Amino acid sequence: MTLVLFDFLNLMHRAYHAYPRTLATKEGEQTNAVYGLSNILLNSIKKLSPTHIIVATETGPSFRHLAFAPYKENRGWRRERPDEAEEFDKQIPRALEVLNALNIPVISAGGYEADDVIGTLCRGSKFKVQSSKLETIVVSSDQDFLQLIDETTKVFRPARPPFIKEKLWDLDQVRETYQIDPINLIDYKALRGDPSDNIPGVQGIGEKAALKLVQEFGSIENIYTRISQIFPISLRKKLAEGAEIAVLSKKLSTIVTDVPISFDLKDCLWGIYNPKKVEKLFLDLEFKSLFSKVPLLSKTSKPPIIPSSLTVSRNTTSDSGQLVLI
Known part of the structure; x- marks a missing residue:
């Protein structure tokens, strides 16, 4: 079994800056970040063949800001380009609609960053005991995730043509590159x-x-x-x-690996979604070019493989630090 963990805001920023700001629907709704995220998501799914998927995000300052006030203070994009920041923020709800249509759970925990949620899902003891045969792959361009790599955890950096090629980091590659x-x-x-x-x-x-x-x-x-x-x-x-x-x-x-979140493998099975709902949303967003990449919509894509040993179950809660299906 393979659990793929997506770093939501990292990939949204990557998508926003990779695709032209002029990308929009006929009605004028800007969609460059939403399209880019959807494309990264679907390409990564095809590449990595997950049985389970979770998207991690964050909601406000973390404990790091309390420990060191200047933490990330040097990131001045929002101050210097408020118009772009506003465009980006407006696309977040639409991106979450895409995840909702694909029935992919989104997890956050108050006071922690997405890195910490992902770290807990990768290496947290409470999660690992659920399956000793589970491989985890983090999808992000953030090199900080390399610290999580072990025998069962890898990090996948999506491509950003023509400048950056995709790369799947594993234990041997980290040791070879850094000698640590x-x-x-x-x-x-x-x-x-x-x-x-x-x-x-x-x-x-x-x-x-x-x-x-x-x-x-x-x-x-x-x-x-x-x-x-x-x-x-x-x-x-x-x-x-x-x-x-x-x-x-x-x-x-240091990425925290014991964030107080609750989760269950059955809640993040990939492939339990209504293709008509996805089709309707993608038509609304004018993402016809992505139809061929969506299993159950495409005639060429293979449907997701659901492990027969697991029973499908979906639990929804909105408490901070709990599994949230947005």
Whole structure:
């Protein structure tokens, strides 16, 4: 069985900026982000052949903003281009309509980011015990998810032609690329910082020094336990002066895997949807070009395979941190 987890806002932003803003219906409804998301979703489903699907999103500030006020403060797109931000926001309800038509559950948890929801679904012990044979694949362009990769978890980066090719990251590829285990990418990021998220890192330590330290010592904790063994002395001094920031940066960089959410594999089975409902919505959005990619609508696409060992069940609740079928 394969559970595919989609990073909703990441993919929506990717779609919005990949497709022209002029993409709209005859009535003038802008649809570039909705079309792009739908295309990524359907292409990924064809590529990855999931038995289960969940989409993760977020609703407001997370605990990281409380721990470090400048977290992601450097992302000025909304301030600098409010017209684009408004266009983007208006398309979110339509994108959720697409997910609803395909009967794909959307999960969020107050105080946490989508990354944390996905992390919990990938590695949370409560979820893993439901099936030891479950493979999880995260669909996102966010490299932070690489820290979650293990023997049963992979990360799929969708293509963005002509600049970016699709890539499926697994355990061997991470080790080959960075010469460290995926979990230690957290320590690597904590040391060097991350400008995209405004995570400070240790001042004066760049990518090469950070990677070398993690390759030799492993975790942040072990680096500071054995700090007397670190040379040159100038590097040791930088680490000593930045100890508090290093610990904070690791907290900000670590994806939480025990978010208080409830879920059941039966609630995210892929393929339990009304094709007529999808057809009606896609006609309304003028997405005829996507018909061939929707199983049950296309004559060439194979219908989803539903594991015979599972009974179909749908439970809906709106409580924060619960499974939400929007």
